[in-house]
Amino acid sequence: MEISKKPWPILSVCGIKKRIDTNPDFQRPAVWSRSQKQLLIDTIIRGYDIPKLYWRKIGSNPDKYDVVDGQQRLRSIFEYQNGEFPLSKDCDPIDDIDPSKMKYADLPDDLRLKFDTYSLDVIVLSATGEDEVREMFLRLQNGTTLKAQERRNAMPGNMRTFVKQLALHPFFGHCGFSNSRFTFDHVAAQLTAVELNGGPCNVKNSNLNTVYEKEVSFDPTSAKAKKIKRVLDFLLEAFPEKTPELERYSVMSLYSLVSHCMEKYVLQGRPKDLANWFLAFEAKRATEEELPEDQRDPEFLSYKERTSHSTDAQDSLEWRQDFLLRKFFEQVPDIQPKDNQRLFSHEQRLAIFRRDQGLCRVKTKCEGIKCEWDAWEADHITAWSKGGKTTVSNGQVACLPCNSSKGDR
Ligand SMILES: [Zn+2]
Numbered sequence: 001m002e003i004s005k006k007p008w009p010i011l012s013v014c015g016i017k018k019r020i021d022t023n024p025d026f027q028r029p030a031v032w033s034r035s036q037k038q039l040l041i042d043t044i045i046r047g048y049d050i051p052k053l054y055w056r057k058i059g060s061n062p063d064k065y066d067v068v069d070g071q072q073r074l075r076s077i078f079e080y081q082n083g084e085f086p087l088s089k090d091c092d093p094i095d096d097i098d099p100s101k102m103k104y105a106d107l108p109d110d111l112r113l114k115f116d117t118y119s120l121d122v123i124v125l126s127a128t129g130e131d132e133v134r135e136m137f138l139r140l141q142n143g144t145t146l147k148a149q150e151r152r153n154a155m156p157g158n159m160r161t162f163v164k165q166l167a168l169h170p171f172f173g174h175c176g177f178s179n180s181r182f183t184f185d186h187v188a189a190q191l192t193a194v195e196l197n198g199g200p201c202n203v204k205n206s207n208l209n210t211v212y213e214k215e216v217s218f219d220p221t222s223a224k225a226k227k228i229k230r231v232l233d234f235l236l237e238a239f240p241e242k243t244p245e246l247e248r249y250s251v252m253s254l255y256s257l258v259s260h261c262m263e264k265y266v267l268q269g270r271p272k273d274l275a276n277w278f279l280a281f282e283a284k285r286a287t288e289e290e291l292p293e294d295q296r297d298p299e300f301l302s303y304k305e306r307t308s309h310s311t312d313a314q315d316s317l318e319w320r321q322d323f324l325l326r327k328f329f330e331q332v333p334d335i336q337p338k339d340n341q342r343l344f345s346h347e348q349r350l351a352i353f354r355r356d357q358g359l360c361r362v363k364t365k366c367e368g369i370k371c372e373w374d375a376w377e378a379d380h381i382t383a384w385s386k387g388g389k390t391t392v393s394n395g396q397v398a399c400l401p402c403n404s405s406k407g408d409r
Pocket of ligand 1: 368
């Protein structure tokens with residue numbers, strides 16, 4: 001990388017502002033307050049030092065630059081010179097002149113000259129790879145309050161590129177949360193981590209950083225990468241418009257649920273079923289919230305507990321996925337297994353057991369006794385051998401004596 005350091009008078013910098021990108025994608029969005037901007041301009045007019053600016057040269061004839069560090073400062077300078085804000089209303093005099101509330105055009109020539117000719121220390125990096133620049137940006141930002149996902153967006157490697165791309169998926173735009181400070185990127189990184197792990201895992205910032213480091217050569221055309229997009233496409237079909245119920249934690253859970261079911265069940269044509277179930281679930285949850293605590297469904301209480309904190313911990317994600325899967329299968333029992341599955345899955349067994357309230361429905365050896373969870377069999381109503389499907393609707397609770405008598409026939 002070639003590095004040149006030159007003093008640039010502010011007026012020269014303002015003269016080429018169209019060729020300077022103050023918002024390349026690894027930078028954070030403008031968040032300076034008016035008073036921070038005013039303080040910077042006041043500092044400049046008094047001739048005090050401000051930190052160096054880092055630019056990356058990205059083109060020649062005419063020269064073009066990305067601002068690697070110093071975006072906020074440069075924007076403030078451009079905005080002041082453009083008359084967009086005045087100095088604060090209680091400035092101390094400068095050379096016996098009171099500059100309070102003065103916009104650029106109001107400055108007496110003495111002060112305007114100080115501003116125009118103030119030298120910015122500009123470090124220009126050229127012949128520099130993008131990853132190298134990101135690396136430098138990370139180092140420059142060290143110790144500041146840059147948020148974790150913004151740091152990850154500046155990390156080199158394929159995972160960063162993949163997640164940034166994923167964050168543009170239109171499904172995120174339909175969620176109940178906004179993309180402030182790269183929230184879409186954050187959630188996209190979390191669900192990528194879950195998919196790579198093959199199921200719920202810890203998705204705290206430190207875990208995500210590890211994934212970015214480990215997956216620097218992640219293949220965006222791999223089966224896992226395609227699966228992630230397929231799940232998001234499915235969710236988009238299910239929620240084709242803005243859905244305020246889609247909180248961050250429910251997006252994570254729905255992602256896990258669809259990703260899991262896609263492996264085992266035929267989900268084709270079922271996006272609407274998923275959406276209807278989810279919205280009904282959310283309505284039921286809202287109703288539960290209004291009941292006195294001792295009258296609420298304990299499982300919904302647990303769900304609330306597990307969605308109020310540590311939602312990025314593995315055990316919380318696992319519990320939520322399991323709970324939502326059971327609720328989903330209760331509501332949509334005719335989901336077809338994908339393969340020639342004979343045995344009922346754990347989720348189906350749960351759904352059957354709950355629907356039948358644990359009561360034996362075969363009743364050849366009993367009157368319909370209540371079974372314990374660890375002492376019953378899921379029985380095909382239409383026998384599997386006669387073409388009966390392994391679905392919740394074709395399943396019933398059989399107590400052990402009835403089940404073995406059925407086998408005898
Ligand atoms: Zn029985």
